[in-house]
Amino acid sequence: MRALDSLILSVASLDADVILVCDDPTGDLLSAALATGKPVLFLDGDYHRSMAARDAGARIAGDTRLDEFLAGSSGSAVAVGEMPKSLGRLDYLARSIAGAGYSSATLVLGANNKHLTRSTNAVLGESFTDVAASLGRGKFRCLVATEPRAVNYTPVESNGLVAVGGVFSGAKPDFGGELLRATLPAALGRFLDLGCGNGSVSRALTGDITATDSDADAVLSARALGLNCTWDDAGSQFPDASFDTIALNPPFHDGTTVDSTLVQHLLDAAARLLAPGGTLYLVHNSHLRYRGDVEKRFARVSQAARNDKFTVLRAS
Structure with a gap:
């Protein structure tokens, strides 16, 4: 077990009527609960982790908004998790738990000391009366929030977008996604936004439009725009050769670390899902040089657009 998970479990008392497991990358908090x-109740929005939690016997929030999933709760609750990397996700968790109706609720979130800021305390303080730091262990510490306030959760709306929780880019268009969107052809056919995020690439497109993402916050954000969006593993529920055009704006960060391997699984999915004669449009930070990875899977690859930071590749 990671030192961070061990610290969280030593600070939290798991003797409440119900245990809420928030962001849990390792699964160790779930096992202890x-x-x-x-x-x-498993509140992590990651598809793979959620499926594992469901199979292990937890009730998962899945692609239901957390405040709706928890509404009308009673009794006592303790929530444990790794501190979310975004304040949007933290606010979403805190407001959903505090406003659920529990007679008492304690939220224990752990992180590296350098990631605990005045802003994290302030966000928690909007939903809980008491917010205090635990004793540290090595480079880790927990924030403990108690005494829920009477709050509710409202997604952020701006720029024609809706941001639920910690969706990437929030309620703002992503610069790479905007270049990708501008590069798409007028005739899309059966179109898939693979890893759609907040839906900024697909918004207002007309025709046979489908989106998908493995992050529940992204799925909920896209659906709030009226998009037909599935929550699954890289479009795994769709048959082979289902789409004529696929747009892909892949993640390239694991937390704060650049990780260019994150695109491999999505490229495999795109190759499987693209119909004969179809086209993939992929945007990436130019310095990451994804072209070689795309050429391993597609016969024809060309540069469709480029600006001072991003490149769009066309592949078929």
């Missing part, structure tokens, strides 16, 4: 025999 299930071992108590108490009801466990």
Whole structure:
């Protein structure tokens, strides 16, 4: 078990009526919660982790908004998790838990000391009366929030977009996504936005438009725009050769670390899902040089657009 997960579990008391597991990258917090025999609600929005939690016996929020999933709760609750990397996700979790209706609720979130700022305390303080830091262990510490306030959650709306929780780019168009959107042809046919994020690439497109993402916050944000969006693993629920045009604006950060390997799984999915004669449009930061990875999977690859930071590749 990671030192961080061990610290979170040592600070939190798992003797409440229900245990809420928030962001849980390793699954160790889930295992500890299930071992108590108490009801466990899994609030992590990651598709893979959620499926594993469901199979292990937890009730998952899945692609339901957290405030709606928890509404009308009663009894006592303790929530544990790794501190979200975005303040938007933190606010979403805190407001959803505080406003759920529990007679008492304690939220324990752990992180590296350098990632705990006045802003994290302030966000928690909007939903809980008492926010305090635990004793540190090595380079880690927890924030403990108690005494829920009477709050509710409202997604951020701006620029014609809706941001639920910690969706990438929030309620703002992503610069790379905007270049990708401008490069798409007028005739899309059956179109898939693969890894759609906040839906900024697909918004207002007309025709046979589908979006998908493995992050529940992204799915909910895209659906708020009226998009037909699925929550799954890289379009895994769709048959082979289902789409004529695929747009891909892949993640290239794992947290704060650049990780160009994150695109591999999505490229494999694009190759499987693209119909004969179809076209993939992929945008990436130019310095990451994804062209070689695309050429391994597609016979014809060309540069469709480029600006001072991003490149769009066309592949078929």
